[in-house]
Amino acid sequence: MNQNVRNHRFRKGIAGLGALATAAAGLFVGTAGATADTTEPVDPQLAVYVEVNSNDLANVADYTLAESGEAAIDMAMIFAANINYDGEKAYLHFNERVTETLENAQTQIRPVQAKGTKVLLSVLGNHQGAGFANFSSFEEADAFAAQLEDAVDTYGLDGIDFDDEWTEYGANGTPQPNAQSFGWLATALRDRLGPDKIISLYAIGPTYTTTDFSLFDAAGVLDYAWNPYYPTYDAPTVPGLDDRGRLGAAAIDLSNTSAATAADFAERTVADGYGVYVAYNLTATDQSAYLSGITEALKGESTVYRAAPGDTTPPTVTIKSGAKYTKGDAEDGYKRISFGLHDEGQIDRLYVNGVLKDLTDDRWSDLNFVKSGAFGAVKGENTLQVLDVAGNTTEVSFVLTK
Structure with a gap:
């Protein structure tokens, strides 16, 4: 047979x-x-x-x-x-x-x-x-x-x-x-x-x-x-x-x-x-x-x-330490703040209070020296949204004191 x-x-x-x-x-x-x-x-x-x-x-x-x-x-x-x-x-x-x-x-x-x-x-x-x-x-x-x-x-x-x-x-x-x-x-x-x-x-x-x-x-x-x-x-x-x-x-x-x-x-x-x-x-x-x-x-x-499984992991967002990048803290607020961004599926873009900042697609990126008037930030409460190329989102809130 x-x-x-x-x-x-x-x-x-x-x-x-x-x-x-x-x-x-x-x-x-x-x-x-x-x-x-x-x-x-x-x-x-x-x-x-x-x-x-x-x-x-x-x-x-x-x-x-x-x-x-x-x-x-x-x-x-x-x-x-x-x-x-x-x-x-x-x-x-x-x-x-x-x-x-x-x-x-x-x-x-x-x-x-x-x-x-x-x-x-x-x-x-x-x-x-x-x-x-x-x-x-x-x-x-x-x-x-x-x-x-x-x-x-x-x-x-x-x-x-x-x-x-x-x-x-x-x-x-x-x-x-x-x-x-x-x-x-x-x-x-x-x-x-x-x-x-x-x-x-x-x-x-x-x-x-x-x-x-x-x-x-x-x-x-x-x-x-x-x-x-x-x-x-x-x-x-x-x-x-x-x-x-x-x-x-x-x-x-x-x-x-x-x-x-x-x-x-x-x-x-x-x-x-x-x-x-x-x-x-x-x-x-x-x-x-x-x-x-x-x-x-x-x-x-x-x-x-054999397509790879879809990316469902959101970006990692960390606050950079050291006075060169960040002044202040989460409890009392920040005079300025900087962020390190990472995603194995590549960082694509970010928004500060809805204001877009397009980034070069990469596993590593930064958002440095955020203060009132820069990148859409304002005195008081702010929201940072970071998206990878798959559309996964991480959201971080922070307060600027000036």
Whole structure:
């Protein structure tokens, strides 16, 4: 299974041939079919697949938007669990690395979710004949849906992604695909998960090409359907799921698609009103420069990698000692007073009684020889406010006697 999981998406050369063959078979798999316009502005979602056989899902949490600090990635797919066959029925299988990812949810999944990213389990065929498109009854489909529900509940996941590849329908005496199977499965899963979990369709294989989507409430059951071929821009057609805000036309491989193509697809996604942009193979390396070309178009912000925590420490303000700088004391008041200023995040500016004094941004600064008539100071009570570049403020009150 591992070899297939690693290699099955590197089909750039045959993707176009697959699309042509599909069209020749009378199936409309393309942007032209997704013609409905959304009535509300679309907030495009960046959906990323992580090959957990070789990368940690937790890497997703390393990417945030530069200005808002929000998650750069909206949906992260654990790639991949499998639908297997035991000789009688389909069952959900986790390989060793998927198992580790799920069982170590506190370090692999929760940090990603804490950033605001939804985590889905992607489920893939495994050469054994069991697939999403060949259940013979609703009861069979519901039995598998129950296993998916258990995975979502047990590991605190946000949904399920269906990817019908490498199934080999007919193997081990399994049935061929039929038009109703996926509708049964998706409907059963939605009934079990309720309305708040995500169900997405990686639009490939008989689950996409054989299913009669008019036989079930596709719009009420599925949240998203997206293009599976990297690197192409070609939205799937799912009858009933006509809202472009729930479709993805752009599909890129983060390791093999040029940054220029990725950015162009993002601009087209926004211009065309599609709601999902799909990227495959987020690794442990810093891919923020590449992702910035996508997020700047989708979200109006660049992406940063492992951003430092925001500065929340206010400046330090001390009164300089010695008659050269300061005469008087806090109890009796000052004839003149001087201050030393320090902030690791750099001092930016200060105000004396609301009068601005702009400073050169630096870790160390001074305000010397403050007396009545200087820097906005007056005889009597005064207020000094010192701000660092992050906007943190320290306020000091002092009294001048003359």
